[in-house]
Amino acid sequence: MVLNLRQASHKFLSLIPCLASSEDAQVVDHDWLGDLVDVPVSSRVRVLTGFLLRELKDYWHVALLISTILHPIDIKDEPSQLGKRRDLFNTVENSIIKLGLEKVWDIKQLINGKDVMNALQLKGGPLVKESLDKAMAWQLAYPSGTAEDASNG
Known part of the structure; x- marks a missing residue:
């Protein structure tokens, strides 16, 4: 599980700019999920996030926390850095909740x-x-x- 969390944290890193942005940002690096040709560009962040959370299940908060620690922040002051990272975590978490993905692994597949x-x-x-x-x-x-x-x- 430790290795999975480490890998998942790096996947989350590529999603953070998209999930933290109020604009429709596109994922730059998503080679970890294979071919998304059939997925509309506007839905790719949702699909990538959904697959990542289905893999992690309840551990997604841990992977997100690790990702926010690894995410580059250009503030030198440590107390300000902590606040910025906390805000980033909360923003991404809220985006995931808005997308309805916080328990995506419980969603029954339409086709079995x-x-x-x-x-x-x-x-x-x-x-x-x-x-x-x-x-x-x-x-x-x-x-x-x-x-x-x-x-x-």
């Missing part, structure tokens, strides 16, 4: 493995996982979508 295996006529394997990941990316990009929408999308 059995659906994928039936649709693709497979008996299992890595293609099923890849399809489920794409379905989850779609679901995160379109949070009010239905299983029927996901099957057609």
Whole structure:
């Protein structure tokens, strides 16, 4: 778990500018999630954050804390630095809550493995996982979508 927290903290670092900004900032470095071609650019931060939190579950606060400590701050004064980091943590946490992702790992997938295996006529394997990941990316990009929408999308 320690290694996962370390890796996740670095992933969070790439998301902090987007989640802390009130503007529609785009993620610069997201090579850790593979292909997001089918995800609208406007939804990529939500999708990346959703996958990261699904991986971390309740430990996402710990990874966010580590990330805010690692995040560069250009204030030399230590007490001011602490306040700035606390504010950054709270801003990112609030953004995650606004996106409705604070318990994203509890969200039931619209399409399950059995659906994928039936649709693709497979008996299992890595293609099923890849399809489920794409379905989850779609679901995160379109949070009010239905299983029927996901099957057609």
